[in-house]
Amino acid sequence: MSAPVLRWRPEAVRALAAQGTGDQPLTVLSPESWHGKRAARYEIQVDWETATRAAASAILFWISATCVPAGHQPGGAIGPPV
Numbered sequence: 001m002s003a004p005v006l007r008w009r010p011e012a013v014r015a016l017a018a019q020g021t022g023d024q025p026l027t028v029l030s031p032e033s034w035h036g037k038r039a040a041r042y043e044i045q046v047d048w049e050t051a052t053r054a055a056a057s058a059i060l061f062w063i064s065a066t067c068v069p070a071g072h073q074p075g076g077a078i079g080p081p082v
Contacts, residue, residue, distance in 0.1 A: 007032070016060070029056075
């Protein structure tokens with residue numbers, strides 16, 4: 001079994017909120033379940049994520065350094081840098 005992954009989204013939302021100094025409000029939509037509640041069906045979740053990405057003016061991919069194994073290389077290879 002793999003090690004549990006730390007919840008990184010709250011940290012990402014706090015970092016984004018600290019940068020929100022523009023005239024437009026900053027809205028962050030996250031697919032993470034809230035208080036253990038999940039979509040009744042997987043398709044509902046996928047539909048929500050697809051519609052949300054289509055409506056977004058910007059998309060951020062956050063990759064926490066604590067979630068990436070040491071020596072990870074683009075393309076999924078694990079090992080020492082080449």
